[in-house]
Every structure is written in C-alpha cells, then in structure tokens.
Amino acid sequence: xxxxxxxxxxxxxxxxxxxxxxxxxQYTEEKLGSAEKTELDAHFDNLxxxxxxxxxxxxxxxxxxxxxxxxxxNLRLEDMVNQKLERKPRExxxxxxxxxxxxxxxxxxLGPGTQYGAALVQCxxxxxxxGQIEREYMQASVNNFVNPLNSFLDGDMKTIMKxxxxxxxxxxxxxxxxxxxxxxxxxxxxxxxxxxLRIAQxxxxxxxxxxxxxxxxxxxxxxxxxxxxxxxxxxxxxxxAQCQQALAELQRSMGKS
Numbered sequence: 190x191x192x193x194x195x196x197x198x199x200x201x202x203x204x205x206x207x208x209x210x211x212x213x214x215q216y217t218e219e220k221l222g223s224a225e226k227t228e229l230d231a232h233f234d235n236l237x238x239x240x241x242x243x244x245x246x247x248x249x250x251x252x253x254x255x256x257x258x259x260x261x262x263n264l265r266l267e268d269m270v271n272q273k274l275e276r277k278p279r280e281x282x283x284x285x286x287x288x289x290x291x292x293x294x295x296x297x298x299l300g301p302g303t304q305y306g307a308a309l310v311q312c313x314x315x316x317x318x319x320g321q322i323e324r325e326y327m328q329a330s331v332n333n334f335v336n337p338l339n340s341f342l343d344g345d346m347k348t349i350m351k352x353x354x355x356x357x358x359x360x361x362x363x364x365x366x367x368x369x370x371x372x373x374x375x376x377x378x379x380x381x382x383x384x385x386l387r388i389a390q391x392x393x394x395x396x397x398x399x400x401x402x403x404x405x406x407x408x409x410x411x412x413x414x415x416x417x418x419x420x421x422x423x424x425x426x427x428x429x430a431q432c433q434q435a436l437a438e439l440q441r442s443m444g445k446s
Contacts, residue, residue, distance in 0.1 A: 212361040215368065227364050233397075236404035237353065243407055244346050247414070251338050254421075258327045258335070283323050289316030308443060315439040319432055326428035334421035341410055349407075352400045359393040366390075 229237075282290070292313030300306040366389040370382035 208362070211365045212358060215361045215365040218368075225364060225367065227360055227367075227393075229360075229397075233401060233404070236401065236407070240346075240349055240353075240404050240407050243410070244342070244350075247338055247342060247346075251335055251342070254330065254335055258330055283320040285316050285323055286320030289313045289318075289320060292316060311439060311442060315435055318435050322428060322431045322435065326424055329424040329427075330421055333424065334417050337417045338414065341414070345403075345406070345410060349400075349403045352396070352403055356393075356396045356400045359389070359396045363389040363393045 290313065292309045294313075296306040296309030296311075296313060298306075299309065301310050363386075366382065366386040370379065370386055373379040373382045
C-alpha cells in the first residue's frame with residue numbers, strides 16, 4: 190500500500206470519526222435540552238407512525254400464521270434455517286398423515302376382513318388424504334401469504350428503516366451546523382458555518398423527500414397485503430371444504446350418515 194493511499198484512508202477515517210462525534214454531541218445536547226432540534230412536520234410524523242405500526246403488525250401476523258401452519262416451534266426453526274440457507278426443506282409427514290398410516294397398519298394387523306379392521310383402514314386412508322390436503326393448504330398459505338409479507342419486511346421495510354436512519358443523521362448534521370453558526374464569532378467563521386449549513390440543508394431536504402416518498406409507498410403495500418390476505422382466506426376455504434367432503438364420504442361409507 191502506497192503512502193498516498195494510507196494518508197487518504199486515514200483522512201477518510203478521521204472525517205468519519207469527526208462526523209460521528211459531532212452527531213453524538215448534538216444528540217446528547219438535545220437530550221439535555223441545551224440544543225435546538227429541527228422538528229419534522231405532522232404529516233411526516235404520521236407517515237412514520239403508520240410505517241412503524243405496519244412493521245409491528247406485519248411481523249406479528251407472520252409469526253402467528255407460521256405458528257398456525259406449523260405448531261411445533263422446533264420444526265418452525267428448522268424450516269426457517271433451511272429457508273435462510275436456501276436448502277430444500279426436509280420431507281415430513283403431517284401429524285394427521287402419521288395417524289392415518291398408524292390406522293391403516295393397525296387395521297391390516299387386526300384383520301382387514303373384520304368390521305373394526307376394515308373401519309380402521311378406511312379411516313386411516315381418509316386421515317392420509319386429510320394430511321395431504323393440509324400439506325397443500327400449508328404450501329399455498331406460505332407461498333401466497335407468509336412469503337410475500339416476509340419479502341416486504343426484508344425488502345421495502347428494511348429500506349425504509351435504513352433511509353429513516355439516514356434522515357436522522359442528516360437532521361443531526363443540519364442542527365449541528367445551525368448551532369455552529371449561532372456560536373460563530375468572527376466573520377470568517379460565520380461564512381464557513383453558513384456554507385456548511387447550506388450544504389447540510391440541501392442534503393437534509395433531499396433525504397427528507399426520498400424518505401417521504403418511501404413512507405407514502407406503505408399505502409400501496411397495504412393494498413398488496415389485502416390481496417394476499419384474500420388469497421390466504423381462499424386457501425383456508427378450499428382446505429376446510431375439501432376436509433368436510435372427505436369426512437362426509439367416509440361417514441357415508443361407514444354407514445353412519
């Protein structure tokens with residue numbers, strides 16, 4: 190590494206450290222009430238609050254939906270790890286399918302020619318079918334509801350949070366420049382402070398507009414989530430209808446209708 194490169198790296202590090210120190214001092218003085226703070230307008234604050242509520246409730250809905258689809262927390266964790274590592278999830282029977290296979294085996298062992306044995310086989314086959322219907326419901330719910338909401342949290346929402354953090358930093362820079370201008374004594378110091386303030390104001394205004402645009406986009410995200418919610422309800426309706434039909438057919442075949 191050349192001497193010039195080393196000096197350039199040191200200057201960059203020193204500049205970043207100085208910026209961090211200035212922001213930290215401005216933040217501390219604001220908390221102590223000894224520095225003024227630029228307040229954002231009410232509309233922007235409302236947009237931020239709506240974004241926060243959207244993030245909070247989307248996370249809870251995803252978490253609780255996953256708990257409904259897979260009640261076993263250990264298996265949920267396994268599925269989450271596989272998804273993060275982009276590995277194919279391990280094939281496993283649902284609890285209903287496991288019950289069904291046990292009933293079929295029991296019926297064959299106890300005698301499929303007996304009334305009880307034949308009924309166990311029939312019931313077991315229906316339970317296996319119910320398990321397959323459940324698997325299709327779970328897959329449809331994950332693909333059409335859980336995954337899109339997770340994609341929103343991992344994509345759009347992370348971008349919004351990142352830009353909001355950047356806006357807060359620009360706001361701290363702006364208020365630090367205002368404070369510096371108020372404290373400037375000489376004409377030269379005032380001119381320097383005014384120049385820095387103009388730059389800080391421009392950067393803040395630009396970041397404000399970027400962040401506002403992203404926050405306003407949460408409305409369209411709500412519309413998308415509504416469509417996904419409708420997909421989830423449709424998957425539930427199909428699931429319960431198919432289960433009811435399978436059980437009605439079993440009941441008729443067993444002569445208990």
